[in-house]
Amino acid sequence: MDALDLDRELGDPADPAAVFSYARCAELDRAEEFPADICRELDRLGLPAHYVPAEAGGALRSYPELIELIRTVSRRDLTVAVAHAKTFLGSVCVWVGGDRAQAERLAAKVVSGVPASWGLTERGHGSDLLAGEVGATPAAGPRGGYVLTGEKWLINNATRGGLLSVLARTDPQGGPRGFSVLLVDKGELPEGSYRLLPKVPTHGIRGADISGIAFLGAPLPAGALVGRPGGGLELVLKSLQLTRTVCAGLSLGAADQALRQAEEFTARRVLYGGPLVRMPHVRRTLGESYAARFVAEAVTLAAARAVHALPEEMSVVSAVTKAFVPARIDELIFACGELLGTRAFLTEVHDHGIFQKLSRDHRVVSIFDGNAAVNENVIVDHFPALVRGYREGAADRDGLGRALDLSRPLDAPDPARLTLRSRLGCGLVQDLRAAVARLPAGPAVTALAAELLEACDEVHDEMSRLAPSVRDVPARAFALAQRYELCFAGAAAVGLWAANPGWRDEIWLESGLSYVLARLRPGTRRRGEVFDRLYEAAGRDGGHE
Amino acid sequence: MSNAPSTEDLRIWLIQRVASYLEKDPSDISPSVSLTQYGLDSVYAFVMCGDIEDHLDLRLEPTVAWDYRTIDALADHLTTLVDRRAGGAG
Numbered sequence: 001m002d003a004l005d006l007d008r009e010l011g012d013p014a015d016p017a018a019v020f021s022y023a024r025c026a027e028l029d030r031a032e033e034f035p036a037d038i039c040r041e042l043d044r045l046g047l048p049a050h051y052v053p054a055e056a057g058g059a060l061r062s063y064p065e066l067i068e069l070i071r072t073v074s075r076r077d078l079t080v081a082v083a084h085a086k087t088f089l090g091s092v093c094v095w096v097g098g099d100r101a102q103a104e105r106l107a108a109k110v111v112s113g114v115p116a117s118w119g120l121t122e123r124g125h126g127s128d129l130l131a132g133e134v135g136a137t138p139a140a141g142p143r144g145g146y147v148l149t150g151e152k153w154l155i156n157n158a159t160r161g162g163l164l165s166v167l168a169r170t171d172p173q174g175g176p177r178g179f180s181v182l183l184v185d186k187g188e189l190p191e192g193s194y195r196l197l198p199k200v201p202t203h204g205i206r207g208a209d210i211s212g213i214a215f216l217g218a219p220l221p222a223g224a225l226v227g228r229p230g231g232g233l234e235l236v237l238k239s240l241q242l243t244r245t246v247c248a249g250l251s252l253g254a255a256d257q258a259l260r261q262a263e264e265f266t267a268r269r270v271l272y273g274g275p276l277v278r279m280p281h282v283r284r285t286l287g288e289s290y291a292a293r294f295v296a297e298a299v300t301l302a303a304a305r306a307v308h309a310l311p312e313e314m315s316v317v318s319a320v321t322k323a324f325v326p327a328r329i330d331e332l333i334f335a336c337g338e339l340l341g342t343r344a345f346l347t348e349v350h351d352h353g354i355f356q357k358l359s360r361d362h363r364v365v366s367i368f369d370g371n372a373a374v375n376e377n378v379i380v381d382h383f384p385a386l387v388r389g390y391r392e393g394a395a396d397r398d399g400l401g402r403a404l405d406l407s408r409p410l411d412a413p414d415p416a417r418l419t420l421r422s423r424l425g426c427g428l429v430q431d432l433r434a435a436v437a438r439l440p441a442g443p444a445v446t447a448l449a450a451e452l453l454e455a456c457d458e459v460h461d462e463m464s465r466l467a468p469s470v471r472d473v474p475a476r477a478f479a480l481a482q483r484y485e486l487c488f489a490g491a492a493a494v495g496l497w498a499a500n501p502g503w504r505d506e507i508w509l510e511s512g513l514s515y516v517l518a519r520l521r522p523g524t525r526r527r528g529e530v531f532d533r534l535y536e537a538a539g540r541d542g543g544h545e
Numbered sequence: 546m547s548n549a550p551s552t553e554d555l556r557i558w559l560i561q562r563v564a565s566y567l568e569k570d571p572s573d574i575s576p577s578v579s580l581t582q583y584g585l586d587s588v589y590a591f592v593m594c595g596d597i598e599d600h601l602d603l604r605l606e607p608t609v610a611w612d613y614r615t616i617d618a619l620a621d622h623l624t625t626l627v628d629r630r631a632g633g634a635g
Contacts, residue, residue, distance in 0.1 A: 175579075175581055175611075175614070176581075176590070176608070176611040177611050234608055381591055384592070384595055419607055420591060420607040420608060421591040421594060421607035423595075423598070423604070
């Protein structure tokens with residue numbers, strides 16, 4: 001099943017009779033009720049199998065395809081996407097670090113529709129995973145196993161999930177080797193050995209099951225251990241490289257719907273004697289939003305293919321993707337909201353108030369699975385390798401070619417190649433000089449690409465002047481990491497465009513680079529007319545999708 | 546590498562590196578104390594790993610400093626790796 005099949009199977013979202021309709025999602029949101037009927041429908045259509053690698057018995061062969069499926073669900077409703085796709089996050093540690101038998105057992109459950117959940121955070125500790133207090137002690141008796149005690153809180157699907165991957169302290173001293181991942185099957189726990197914590201009311205994704213679970217000396221079999229004892233932090237950090245990439249699908253789906261609402265409203269709404277969309281600033285805002293989505297798509301596509309082709313670089317690539325894409329889409333949603341004016345706040349008009357819901361729902365995407373600060377810290381930690389790689393122009397050119405050339409088939413992802421530190425840095429950015437030199441583009445794009453390269457040189461010079469910090473990362477390092485993300489975004493657009501003749505008209509690259517450079521060099525005066533031309537071109541390319 | 550560093554050379558070099566990360570005097574660093582006790586974040590391991598790789602021209606697991614938590618343990622482990630390479634090459 002590809003994304004188009006899924007969308008077709010789900011029917012017209014504007015039809016209130018469809019299971020997964022805008023009307024139903026609005027109703028559930030008002031009631032803060034879990035979208036159980038819609039999740040059942042997604043189960044019936046076979047979506048859970050796409051969270052399971054093909055090698056383990058599922059249908060996940062391609063991360064770009066998984067992201068498009070999640071984007072398709074997110075376009076209709078983010079709450080449903082967050083609720084359903086959580087099963088991928090809840091099982092990913094087993095795909096990355098579990099043994100084959102464990103993966104096959106879990107696969108069978110996930111494919112049959114058992115939701116899984118990921119127990120990382122705890123009350124009072126948030127992103128500070130090494131402060132976690134949930135503890136697993138060895139069980140007495142010949143069969144081994146663990147006794148699990150403590151509370152995981154603000155966990156998506158904690159109540160509803162039948163399975164939970166829990167990060168637990170297995171060495172009382174803690175430290176980076178003091179934690180292990182344990183796969184808990186709630187169905188096998190004796191009564192009274194755990195307690196569910198109440199749903200937490202939230203600003204967005206109101207219907208989602210954001211709750212918690214307290215383990216009260218829960219007995220776990222020896223087979224619950226995923227990977228090595230003490231390997232939990234490493235396993236979680238590697239798994240996050242996959243989930244942070246997949247999260248971009250949530251943002252792209254939200255962007256699609258925000259743009260659709262803005263297009264429809266500005267085309268229909270008549271003010272001062274004509275439709276809103278006749279006004280130049282409206283067309284420019286829409287054009288710039290198309291450019292923003294195009295850049296976010298380029299980053300996501302390059303990252304998703306890198307899972308297959310450049311897994312050794314995913315520590316950088318996934319951190320850039322998760323820090324960049326949701327933040328840019330938050331801006332896009334805001335810009336579309338300005339066009340909608342008061343309509344952006346109304347809860348019952350325009351597809352049942354979907355815009356105000358998606359703008360609330362999307363806010364959480366940049367927070368969960370590592371917020372921007374967490375991801376930018378990862379980028380900062382890589383500065384020395386990134387600077388060196390950039391100066392040397394170092395890249396795994398074979399892997400990079402496979403990541404960028406969309407006509408080339410993707411190898412099965414190999415999680416064993418994921419690593420916490422990319423030794424080579426980031427080939428996509430490091431190859432930019434070579435990519436710009438052979439870019440087969442007209443003068444406008446050539447000039448923009450040269451300017452991007454110049455800005456990348458500046459960013460890397462600044463990065464090189466920052467001493468590696470092992471304790472407190474200075475604020476300006478985060479600002480620099482954000483500029484690095486823009487370098488990556490520009491390089492992704494250039495790289496994909498150059499590798500795929502006919503992929504997109506040149507106006508897309510011109511406006512994508514203009515979008516990136518406006519943020520990378522905010523002091524430079526620019527004319528925004530490229531976004532007007534993009535607006536017109538997008539209309540000619542078969543409507544404003 | 547013709548002159549493979551001894552464990553003692555590595556110990557001295559590591560003490561200097563750690564002192565520079567912490568902006569402390571090398572005499573304040575004890576090779577037998579767990580590095581995390583000096584307040585080094587768990588990511589210091591990755592920075593240190595890169596520095597060691599450059600110094601010894603070796604490929605290391607990024608988590609090497611998670612598994613060998615004191616300068617003494619790390620120096621011993623690195624000596625083993627360097628010796629193994631020398632043996633393999635000879």
